[in-house]
Amino acid sequence: MTVNAPLEFKVCSSNQRTTAKDREAILANPGFGVHFTDHMASVDWTADTGWHNARIEPYGPLMLDPASSVLHYAQEIFEGLKAYRHADGSVWVFRPQANAARMQRSAERLALPPLPEAAFLDSIKALVQADKDWVPSAPETSLYLRPFTIANERFLGVRPAQKAAYYVIASPAGAYFPKGVAPVSIWVSEHYTRAARGGTGAAKCGGNYSASLLPQQEAQKEGCSQVLFLDALEAKYLEELGGMNLFLVRQDGSLLTPSLTGSILEGVTRASLIELAKDQGRSVEERKITLQEVQAGMASGEITEAFACGTAAVITPICAIKGRDFIAGHDDAPAGELTMQLRKALTDIQYGRAPDPHGWMMQID
Numbered sequence: 556m557t558v559n560a561p562l563e564f565k566v567c568s569s570n571q572r573t574t575a576k577d578r579e580a581i582l583a584n585p586g587f588g589v590h591f592t593d594h595m596a597s598v599d600w601t602a603d604t605g606w607h608n609a610r611i612e613p614y615g616p617l618m619l620d621p622a623s624s625v626l627h628y629a630q631e632i633f634e635g636l637k638a639y640r641h642a643d644g645s646v647w648v649f650r651p652q653a654n655a656a657r658m659q660r661s662a663e664r665l666a667l668p669p670l671p672e673a674a675f676l677d678s679i680k681a682l683v684q685a686d687k688d689w690v691p692s693a694p695e696t697s698l699y700l701r702p703f704t705i706a707n708e709r710f711l712g713v714r715p716a717q718k719a720a721y722y723v724i725a726s727p728a729g730a731y732f733p734k735g736v737a738p739v740s741i742w743v744s745e746h747y748t749r750a751a752r753g754g755t756g757a758a759k760c761g762g763n764y765s766a767s768l769l770p771q772q773e774a775q776k777e778g779c780s781q782v783l784f785l786d787a788l789e790a791k792y793l794e795e796l797g798g799m800n801l802f803l804v805r806q807d808g809s810l811l812t813p814s815l816t817g818s819i820l821e822g823v824t825r826a827s828l829i830e831l832a833k834d835q836g837r838s839v840e841e842r843k844i845t846l847q848e849v850q851a852g853m854a855s856g857e858i859t860e861a862f863a864c865g866t867a868a869v870i871t872p873i874c875a876i877k878g879r880d881f882i883a884g885h886d887d888a889p890a891g892e893l894t895m896q897l898r899k900a901l902t903d904i905q906y907g908r909a910p911d912p913h914g915w916m917m918q919i920d
């Protein structure tokens with residue numbers, strides 16, 4: 556029987572907290588994904604009991620049975636969202652409901668138990684409140700939150716696990732790319748695809764990301780920062796980057812982005828930018844886009860800008876798209892004007908510098 560009672564997070568504070576001096580040194584130069592706060596949120600799940608044992612506990616290693624299904628069959632999903640400190644010291648999270656909903660969709664695809672939205676939101680609130688001193692205040696910094704669910708049943712048979720756990724860890728973050736918001740070049744993978752029709756491309760699961768690592772390595776060998784995948788069926792249409800969605804800007808100021816075909820991740824930043832662009836009266840077209848039309852459009856000047864977007868890097872300008880036998884754009888092209896205008900519009904809302912007409916921000920503290 557599954558218990559559906561609301562979960563209450565019991566707080567067990569760490570008695571080995573990072574000193575204020577060490578924390579300030581980390582926050583002064585946080586990097587991305589290298590430092591972690593003093594606590595984490597955890598909730599257990601079994602098929603018999605449902606979700607239970609919600610707690611905020613000291614950050615630390617997990618005890619996993621070596622036969623845990625996540626270690627063998629990658630039954631795992633995750634999310635990424637950020638907490639921002641506003642100028643008055645208050646702390647806010649951007650669109651956590653959207654992440655909660657996407658995590659439920661990912662859970663369904665990976666045959667994992669969906670966490671109720673209220674428990675997701677409470678886990679975020681409880682962890683950020685416990686570690687609020689870790690939310691940095693310098694420009695372009697935030698506290699990156701990483702919720703994830705793993706199957707931890709001790710069983711080697713291939714079937715959905717009967718035991719799982721949900722966690723949230725938090726990491727102070729600066730720029731995702733070492734060069735900050737400088738334009739990057741991207742490499743179109745010739746041999747590898749990210750997701751096939753009917754696969755897990757629309758789910759945020761670790762397997763999609765591990766499959767992108769070899770092509771990502773190939774992109775780096777070609778002098779590019781990111782890999783761009785084409786569709787698996789015809790190798791003709793743009794899909795997404797290793798961990799980010801893609802947008803193109805046309806001469807008339809309209810936007811074009813690959814439609815959600817089932818093999819593309821429905822990015823929260825992607826959805827937000829579509830709304831912001833529409834608020835500005837721009838047309839945004841979501842459709843299948845061929846690589847060929849991008850090459851032609853960039854050569855003719857019809858496509859004037861390209862950018863990648865995601866929670867971690869927000870918006871990253873793209874200066875060139877390259878492949879085995881072509882280069883569209885060039886390595887020293889500057890960041891596009893609309894690219895940077897949209898980046899500012901979004902980050903102004905996130906950092907509380909502009910009104911939040913869509914009610915995207917949730918106050919934590």
Ligand code: COI
Nearest residue numbers: 635798864865866867868
């Ligand atoms: C994002 O920016 O949304 C991502 O998914 C990148 C993350 C996996 C580091």
